[in-house]
Amino acid sequence: MEETKIYLSEKEMPRQWYNIQPDLPKPLPPPLHPGTKQPLGPQDLAPLFPMALIEQEVSQQRWIDIPEEVLAIYKLWRPTPLCRAKRLEEVLKTPARIYYKNESWSPPGSHKPNTAVAQAYYNKKEGVKRLTTETGAGQWGSALAFGCNLFGLECQVYMVKVSYQQKPYRRSLMETWGAKVTPSPSDKTQAGRNILAQDPNSPGSLGIAISEAVEDALKREDTRYSLGSVLNHVILHQTIVGLETKAQLKKIGVEPDILIGCVGGGSNFSGFSFPFIPDKIRGKKMRFIAAEPTACPTLTKGVYRYDFGDTAQMAPIVKMYTLGHNFIPPGIHAGGLRYHGDAPLLCLLYDEKIVEAVAYPQNPVFEAATLFARIEGIVPAPETAHALKAAIDEALKCQEKKEEKVIVFNFSGHGHFDLSAYDSFLAKKLEDYEYPEEKIKEALKHLPKVPAL
Numbered sequence: 001m002e003e004t005k006i007y008l009s010e011k012e013m014p015r016q017w018y019n020i021q022p023d024l025p026k027p028l029p030p031p032l033h034p035g036t037k038q039p040l041g042p043q044d045l046a047p048l049f050p051m052a053l054i055e056q057e058v059s060q061q062r063w064i065d066i067p068e069e070v071l072a073i074y075k076l077w078r079p080t081p082l083c084r085a086k087r088l089e090e091v092l093k094t095p096a097r098i099y100y101k102n103e104s105w106s107p108p109g110s111h112k113p114n115t116a117v118a119q120a121y122y123n124k125k126e127g128v129k130r131l132t133t134e135t136g137a138g139q140w141g142s143a144l145a146f147g148c149n150l151f152g153l154e155c156q157v158y159m160v161k162v163s164y165q166q167k168p169y170r171r172s173l174m175e176t177w178g179a180k181v182t183p184s185p186s187d188k189t190q191a192g193r194n195i196l197a198q199d200p201n202s203p204g205s206l207g208i209a210i211s212e213a214v215e216d217a218l219k220r221e222d223t224r225y226s227l228g229s230v231l232n233h234v235i236l237h238q239t240i241v242g243l244e245t246k247a248q249l250k251k252i253g254v255e256p257d258i259l260i261g262c263v264g265g266g267s268n269f270s271g272f273s274f275p276f277i278p279d280k281i282r283g284k285k286m287r288f289i290a291a292e293p294t295a296c297p298t299l300t301k302g303v304y305r306y307d308f309g310d311t312a313q314m315a316p317i318v319k320m321y322t323l324g325h326n327f328i329p330p331g332i333h334a335g336g337l338r339y340h341g342d343a344p345l346l347c348l349l350y351d352e353k354i355v356e357a358v359a360y361p362q363n364p365v366f367e368a369a370t371l372f373a374r375i376e377g378i379v380p381a382p383e384t385a386h387a388l389k390a391a392i393d394e395a396l397k398c399q400e401k402k403e404e405k406v407i408v409f410n411f412s413g414h415g416h417f418d419l420s421a422y423d424s425f426l427a428k429k430l431e432d433y434e435y436p437e438e439k440i441k442e443a444l445k446h447l448p449k450v451p452a453l
C-alpha cells in the first residue's frame with residue numbers, strides 16, 4: 001500500500017531554484033517604463049529592488065543557487081509533504097490518483113514565504129533596513145512580516161482599509177511577527193492624502209495601497225519595496241515547490257498526467273508547474289491547468305497585450321493577459337485571485353498553448369472546498385479551492401472514461417483566516433458572477449499605446 005504522505009528529508013531538499021527563461025519557446029517581451037514606454041533598465045528598478053533581485057528578474061541562467069541562509073530558514077517548514085487524497089478518490093469513485101503538494105504547512109499558511117524569505121535575505125545582504133509592501137486580505141503581508149522578522153528587517157505593510165477593519169486577525173498575525181500595519185489610504189503618503197482629500201471614508205484598494213508602499217520606499221534611502229507575485233524573481237523562488245514535487249513523485253515512481261494550480265498573479269501555479277514544463281516541451285504527454293474565478297477571468301477572457309501593472313499607472317507596463325488596469329473585482333466575490341493581469345512568464349506559456357486555463361464561479365468552488373474539508377480534513381484557502389475544483393472535475397472525467405490518470409495539484413494554502421467567506425457560503429449568501437464581455441471591450445480602450453518593438 002502506498003503511503004498517504006510522501007516526505008523528503010532536509011538533505012533531499014533542492015539547493016537551486018529553476019529559472020524557466022532559457023527554456024521558453026520564445027523570449028519574454030521586455031517590460032516598459034510607465035512614463036517613457038521604453039524598455040526598462042536596471043537603473044529604473046534600483047530605487048525599488050536590491051540588485052540581486054533585479055539580476056534574477058532578467059537572468060538567463062537555468063539553475064540559481066539558493067543561499068545557505070535561505071535554505072536554513074526554509075528548513076523551518078520545508079520540504080513540505082506531497083499528500084495522496086485517497087479518501088477523496090474513494091468518495092469520487094474515480095480510478096484517477098489525486099495528489100496535492102501541501103504548501104499550507106508553512107508558518108503563515110501558504111506558499112508565499114518561499115519568496116518572502118528570499119526577498120528579505122537579498123535586501124538584508126545589500127544593506128536595506130526596511131521593506132514596504134501592500135496587502136489585501138493579508139496573506140502576502142503576513143508572509144513578508146514573517147520573512148523580515150527572521151532577517152531583522154523592519155516591515156511596513158499598507159493594508160487595504162476595508163480588509164484592515166474586516167480581517168483584524170491577519171493584522172494581529174503581522175504585528176505578532178513585528179510588522180507595522182497601516183490602513184490604506186493613510187495620511188502618511190501624498191498618494192494616500194490625495195485620496196483622503198477626495199473621500200475621507202475611502203475603503204481603499206490594492207492599487208492605492210501599492211502607490212503608498214512604492215512612494216514610501218522611494219522616499220527613504222534605507223527602504224525598498226517588495227512584491228509577492230507576478231514578477232520573474234518571485235516565480236523563480238516559488239519553483240522550490242515544483243522541484244520538491246518532482247523529487248517526491250520520482251521517489252514513488254509516479255509520472256504526473258495533469259498538473260493543476262490556482263492563479264491570482266500566477267506565482268504558486270508557476271512555481272509548482274514550471275519545473276515540469278521542459279518535459280512537456282521535449283514531447284512528454286502532460287497537461288497543465290490554471291484555475292481562476294469567473295469573477296476575474298484574466299486568462300480565459302482577457303487579452304494578451306501590454307498593460308500597466310497597477311491602476312495608478314506607476315508600475316511597469318508588461319505584456320500579459322489582462323482585463324484592463326482599471327478592473328475592479330465585484331464586491332460579492334469572496335474567493336480571492338483578484339489581480340487584473342497575470343505573470344508575464346505564465347501568460348507567454350498560455351499564449352503558446354503549453355498551459356490551459358479554466359474559470360469557476362464561487363459557489364462550486366466553495367462546494368469543493370467544503371467537501372475536501374469534510375473528507376480530507378484540511379480547510380482550503382478559497383484561492384486553493386479553485387485548483388481543488390479543477391482536480392475534482394478532472395478526476396470525475398477519469399471516472400467517466402475509466403482512465404487511471406495521475407492528477408497533482410498545488411495546495412497553496414489553508415483557509416483558517418478566511419472563515420468569514422465560509423460563513424457567507426454556509427449561509428447561502430454567495431452569488432456567482434460572470435465578468436461581462438462588454439466590460440473587457442471597454443477596458444481595452446484604456447490600454448497604453450506602446451511603440452512597436
Ligand SMILES: *Cc1c(COP(=O)(O)O)cnc(C)c1O
Pocket residue numbers: 109110111112139140228229230262263264265266267268269337381383384412413414
Ligand atoms: C496569494 C495566494 C494565492 C494567489 O497568488 P498567486 O501569486 O497566483 O499564487 C493563491 N493561494 C493562496 C493560498 C494565496 O495566499
